[in-house]
Amino acid sequence: MRNHTTEENMDGKDTKPVIALKRHIQKYxxxxxxxxxxxKSRETDSKKEVASLANLLEQRECVANVDVVGLTLATLFPDVQPRLLVNISAEVDAKLDKLKDLIEPLRRHSAVAYKARCDALTLIRKYSDDLNMHTLTAGQPTIPPLTVMLDWIDVVEKKTREIYYTRLYYLENIVDQEIVKSDCLVTLWSEDIPALLNIVQDCEEQSRYFLEEKFQ
Structure with a gap:
């Protein structure tokens, strides 16, 4: 019996498992x-909201500590401070809900990337003869090797997951200043985004011709 995989490779054509993996990566x-x-759109909105949240947290701290600094507001108007705190806390809660919604695309895409990675690994294990190291590392002048593109999936999955859960942790522990202080929140919020955008930019630039391929 002739080896079908070898025959197709000698003809310079991709085998069906290779085509399946390329199609899978292309779709991802x-x-x-x-x-x-x-x-990106949500990121722009979230930066505005988190800056507003940080401002509200500072206001709440000031109002809560108004009697500590020797001011007489709490004494002269005993009901003002509690009402201000209630109003500010309500605004903080609204901001937290909005920010949780704004970061949801990160969680969703992390799940998509995780499934894409698992499905790719399943193909590689199932068709290990075709999807061997030589095949996976072979590149073309205008198309990167499959290993490079698989690495994109891996890095994006990890970055989106880490950013989402780090931000969620900050939001769920916003009252604990030992975890995150209001004056550090804006900086902490955006510190991992550049790395994610860089890998996506690399992916977009290097996959341009790969995305034009038609895998039958």
Whole structure:
């Protein structure tokens, strides 16, 4: 019996498992480039909201400590301080809910990337003869090797997951100044975003010709 895989390779054609993996990666990259548009839009909105949240937290701290600094407001108007704290806390809660909604695309895409990675690994294990190290590391002048593109999936999955859960942790522990202080919140919020955007930019630039391929 002739080896079908070898025969197709000698003809310079990809085997069916290779085509299946390329199609799978192509579909994921298309999804990533579509999802990143929403993530960028949400990121712009979240920066504004988190700056507003930090301001509210500072206001709440000032109002809560008004009697500590020797002011007489709490003495002269005993009901003002509690009402201000209630109003500010309500605004803080609204900001927290909005920010949790704004970071949701990160969680969703992390799940998409995780599934894409698992499905790719399943293909590689199932068709290990075709999807061997030589095949996976072979590149073209205008198309990166499959290993590079698989690494994109891995890095994006980890980055989106880490950013989402780090931000969620900050939001759920916003009253604990030992975890996050209001004057550090804005900086902490955005510290990992540049790395994510850089990997997506690399993916977009290097996969341009790969996305034009038609895998039958």
């Amino acid at each position: 990259v298309q999804t990533l480039l579509s999802d990143i548009k929403e993530m």
